[in-house]
Amino acid sequence: MSRFTAFVTDDVRFPTSQSLDGSDAMNPDPDYSAASLRLGSDAGDGLEGHGFVFTIGRGNDVQVAAIELLRDHVVGRDVEATLADLGGLWRELAHDSQVRWLGPEKGIAHMAIGAVVNAMWDLRAKREGRPLWQVLASLSPAELVDLVDFRYLSDALTPGEALELLEKAAPTRADREAELLRSGYPAYTTTPGWLGYDDAKLVRLCRQAVADGFTQIKLKVGADRDEDVRRLALAREAVGPAVAIAVDANQRWDVAEAIEWTAALAPYDVAWVEEPTSPDDVLGHAAIARGVRPIPVATGEHAANRVMVKQLLQAGAVEVLQIDACRVAGVNENVANLLLAAKFGVRVCPHAGGVGLCEVVQHLAMFDYVAVSASTQGRFVEYVDHLHEHFVTPAVVAQGRYVAPTAPGSGAEMLASSLEAHRRRHA
Amino acid sequence: MSRFTAFVTDDVRFPTSQSLDGSDAMNPDPDYSAASLRLGSDAGDGLEGHGFVFTIGRGNDVQVAAIELLRDHVVGRDVEATLADLGGLWRELAHDSQVRWLGPEKGIAHMAIGAVVNAMWDLRAKREGRPLWQVLASLSPAELVDLVDFRYLSDALTPGEALELLEKAAPTRADREAELLRSGYPAYTTTPGWLGYDDAKLVRLCRQAVADGFTQIKLKVGADRDEDVRRLALAREAVGPAVAIAVDANQRWDVAEAIEWTAALAPYDVAWVEEPTSPDDVLGHAAIARGVRPIPVATGEHAANRVMVKQLLQAGAVEVLQIDACRVAGVNENVANLLLAAKFGVRVCPHAGGVGLCEVVQHLAMFDYVAVSASTQGRFVEYVDHLHEHFVTPAVVAQGRYVAPTAPGSGAEMLASSLEAHRRRHA
Known part of the structure; x- marks a missing residue:
């Protein structure tokens, strides 16, 4: 068994506004930035999980601070058990009631969860030695359904309907x-x-x-x-x-x-x-x-x-x-x-x-x-x-x-x- | 003319979870908190503007950091001109494109604008020597309409319709x-x-x-x-x-x-x-x-x-x-x-x-x-x-x-x- 030992955030900024790359009617001068996260463990395999939130400049530091709020959900956690149940992790993070209040389920607090979850998937894929798309595409329909929190969705899509869709494509x-x-x-x-x-x-x-x-x-x-x-x-x-x-x-x-x-x-x-x-x-x-x-x-x-x-x-x-x-x-x-x-x-x-x-x-x-x-x-x-x-x-x-x-x-x-x-x- | 000289944020927390005050089905153990803002000026009148965002605990520090993002919109600004055009200030803050990206217009970044805008109204009311409700209720229909950003509203409410509503109640x-x-x-x-x-x-x-x-x-x-x-x-x-x-x-x-x-x-x-x-x-x-x-x-x-x-x-x-x-x-x-x-x-x-x-x-x-x-x-x-x-x-x-x-x-x-x-x- 290994544990998550590193949860390292960075505030990364590129001066894209100088060339007007990325300029549009709402965003005249973006400085493309990333609030990035690196997860490390004591597994001794040298593998890290990377995730980030994309922002366009000022506030990237606030986004980093929001990712830091989730540190205690990760550090010390069992790596194998966590990666084997990323649906469970998602629900735990999304339902952290104090952090949820800051959205709920939107904006800075919600994107922070995305950085953590995506970093977990990056690590999982590296551990499996495959690109993420193939890792996901190798999961059974039931495993895929379990990744999803169906709260608030059941009037449009039930777990059973999702399973049916996935089973149709599986063969x-x-x-x-x-x-x-x-x-x-x-x-x-x-x-x-x-x-x-x-x-x-x-x-x-x-x-x-x-x-x-x-x-x-x-x-x-x-x-x-x-x-x-x-x-x-x-x-x-x-x-x-x-x-x-x-x-x-x-x-x-x-x-x-x-x-x-x-x-x-x-x-x-x-x-x-x-x-x-x-x-x-x-x-x-x-x-x-x-x-x-x-x-x-x-x-x-x-x-x-x-x-x-x-x-x-x-x-x-x-x-x-x-x-x-x-x-x-x-x-x-x-x-x-x-x-x-x-x-x-x-x-x-x-x-x-x-x-x-x-x-x-x-x-x-x-x-x-x-x-x-x-x-x-x-x-x-x-x-x-x-x-x-x-x-x-x-x-x-x-x-x-x-x-x-x-x-x-x-x-x-x-x-x-x-x-x-x-x-x-x-x- | 006076200028805004102080923009002071605080991370204020009350341990309400100890008594389960505020407990509900989604929020079992809130610690009621405020990301607070105090605005001061060199006007020499001793008056301050106070605003805050209410949160339920963890993340209140991130909310404070988001309010800090708006500091440069405020410090050094002409107090009288700003308070006389709070519709203009609202539009400026809401349309700061780099901060807006973090919502847009939702969650931590948006609530931060609320703290600044509400602190401005607090100061304006204190300067007028009246409670906020009377300050607002003394504005003409046209002045009230000018406070509102009608972007995204015009399919439901136009400035003209708003004016009509307000004029009906005015006498x-x-x-x-x-x-x-x-x-x-x-x-x-x-x-x-x-x-x-x-x-x-x-x-x-x-x-x-x-x-x-x-x-x-x-x-x-x-x-x-x-x-x-x-x-x-x-x-x-x-x-x-x-x-x-x-x-x-x-x-x-x-x-x-x-x-x-x-x-x-x-x-x-x-x-x-x-x-x-x-x-x-x-x-x-x-x-x-x-x-x-x-x-x-x-x-x-x-x-x-x-x-x-x-x-x-x-x-x-x-x-x-x-x-x-x-x-x-x-x-x-x-x-x-x-x-x-x-x-x-x-x-x-x-x-x-x-x-x-x-x-x-x-x-x-x-x-x-x-x-x-x-x-x-x-x-x-x-x-x-x-x-x-x-x-x-x-x-x-x-x-x-x-x-x-x-x-x-x-x-x-x-x-x-x-x-x-x-x-x-x-x-």
């Missing part, structure tokens, strides 16, 4: 696993579309995306309507008619504004309109979805938890669900979100970018394909070509597809040299 | 203000109903509540159904048929369970069923509301922001809206919530208890009565007789009614001696 898992190893998973790129880029850079990056084999790109919109139309026309001209273009408003609009603005963009063939309004506004998204048809509404990267995802699906508010690796409480809650999407027949196109989000969320998409939805129809994982150089096993995209990772772990581990170089020194 | 404000000063505002008490109390204490406190003039009490439920029925029967016998009894499940149920459990309690005449499920579950609350009719559903103390309140109202999910002084981003967002409730014709019965929540939220209820809803029909402010001794101007309840405060300020200021005695010393 053909091996085919899809082999296909992923052979061909990877579809990606789309947001690299051309940041709002802070000038026209020449936009056009150049659009052409590059096509040359790189992407079949969908995404543009940020929402700050200035005429500008958006102009930039979208430029992008459409640059990529040609065969490449899909999604647009992302990053929560800038009210309901009526979202419908009108989207109508102005529609002539340029919009693949989806993303985050048109507040991520909390389920009913607003539903109204927008009705108002912009047949353009699909996409959202989810800021959906605070499985209860919000459940409602987006119940209300018909979303045709594209964009899970995020770090916004909810880790792998377990995202398994719940994937099961909910499968139940409602909605496609999942994970949010990525930031720091390390591509590295981690690709595993969830690949697990989903193998064991849950059994489909890549209309599905892509977002890709942004930033900051991958800081990771031990960076995401690899080739010919517009994520190459299936084969290295053990979740992809969350940053290089020691990057941590050292970008760790924030407190005064 | 008769003086009558209601005089009435409040004469008779106070109705209260109900939760003191008898904590889950950790034994039968004898429950019955004794129920009888005491009636003797004290309360016409409604509230019991915590949700841990054990048979026990709840038994305790409710005891309480009903103790208070007699004329006193209303509300029940509060503190988010313990799923939809079907909430409907069934409430049906088991219904024979004892339930005034409302509170927080039956996740505070995020608008559609779930709507389903429960349909399933438990004619018993009203109450919720709102954990509604993260005005967007959630909007949806609870749009969906017909709530018949009793329970605003909280500290859960959302302060006075301004609660003005939005009161306007939304008035638009939808839903009564507001504010959540209180904890530390200082009674002291502050009574001002919002009284303002609502004078300037917004113009009604106390079926309305009460919650009252719990704990920890008032730590405040400079403690809430006063007599004959089951809150006595209208007349001291300048918002009620949020704690005694220096209490701060000193209960400030957490960090290792």
Whole structure:
């Protein structure tokens, strides 16, 4: 038996605002940051579990402090027993009543749980010597169901229904696993579309995306309507008619504004309109979805938890669900979100970018394909070509597809040299 | 002209878990705490602005750290200009994009804004020499509308509609203000109903509540159904048929369970069923509301922001809206919530208890009565007789009614001696 002995947090910051990488209508000057966690044990195997919360700058220290609140749930705990029952750990962390009060199940306190849970999964995968997606895809339907806290979900999805979904996909898992190893998973790129880029850079990056084999790109919109139309026309001209273009408003609009603005963009063939309004506004998204048809509404990267995802699906508010690796409480809650999407027949196109989000969320998409939805129809994982150089096993995209990772772990581990170089020194 | 010069936070904790005061089905052992803020200036008038976030123990330090994130928005700022445009300050704080990412507009980061905004209102009221409720109730309809950020609200409430509501109530404000000063505002008490109390204490406190003039009490439920029925029967016998009894499940149920459990309690005449499920579950609350009719559903103390309140109202999910002084981003967002409730014709019965929540939220209820809803029909402010001794101007309840405060300020200021005695010393 071994025990968790190390619970080490770091406040890691990258000065991305200097180049306006990541600039959008809501977030003009992000400094991509990670509140990171490293778990160590006395097992003597040298393996560590890595997790993090992605933030965009100030407050990353507060996020680190929130992760520290969970230290006593981890240090001294039996490693093997914990990793064998990550559903149990999830429930224990999510139901710590004093920490829960600070959300409940949302924001800083909830994302902190995600860092711990994801670090546990990283360690488990390393111990098994496999990438996270294969670890998850090797669990039985019953084991997967046990990862999920069905509290607040039973009016939309029961454990029995989840089991049924998973059992239906189980017999053909091996085919899809082999296909992923052979061909990877579809990606789309947001690299051309940041709002802070000038026209020449936009056009150049659009052409590059096509040359790189992407079949969908995404543009940020929402700050200035005429500008958006102009930039979208430029992008459409640059990529040609065969490449899909999604647009992302990053929560800038009210309901009526979202419908009108989207109508102005529609002539340029919009693949989806993303985050048109507040991520909390389920009913607003539903109204927008009705108002912009047949353009699909996409959202989810800021959906605070499985209860919000459940409602987006119940209300018909979303045709594209964009899970995020770090916004909810880790792998377990995202398994719940994937099961909910499968139940409602909605496609999942994970949010990525930031720091390390591509590295981690690709595993969830690949697990989903193998064991849950059994489909890549209309599905892509977002890709942004930033900051991958800081990771031990960076995401690899080739010919517009994520190459299936084969290295053990979740992809969350940053290089020691990057941590050292970008760790924030407190005064 | 004067400048803000002091921005002093404190981590204040009370060991309430020792007596099980505040124990409920979700929160078995809270240690009531406050992440407090004191604003000072170089005005030379000796006046300070006090605000706080209420938490139940661990994590109060993280909440303090989140308030500290907002320091640079305040220190050095022109006091008079800031206090004259608190709508502008609210928008600036809520739209700080790096801090916003940590919510957005929810949880620790959002409550921190509430502490700053409420401290500003406390200072403004002290400068005007009046209690907060009278300061708010003296603002013109146009000034009140300007306090509110209508982003994400316009599908339910436009500035024009808000103005119309406020103008309708304006000519008769003086009558209601005089009435409040004469008779106070109705209260109900939760003191008898904590889950950790034994039968004898429950019955004794129920009888005491009636003797004290309360016409409604509230019991915590949700841990054990048979026990709840038994305790409710005891309480009903103790208070007699004329006193209303509300029940509060503190988010313990799923939809079907909430409907069934409430049906088991219904024979004892339930005034409302509170927080039956996740505070995020608008559609779930709507389903429960349909399933438990004619018993009203109450919720709102954990509604993260005005967007959630909007949806609870749009969906017909709530018949009793329970605003909280500290859960959302302060006075301004609660003005939005009161306007939304008035638009939808839903009564507001504010959540209180904890530390200082009674002291502050009574001002919002009284303002609502004078300037917004113009009604106390079926309305009460919650009252719990704990920890008032730590405040400079403690809430006063007599004959089951809150006595209208007349001291300048918002009620949020704690005694220096209490701060000193209960400030957490960090290792």
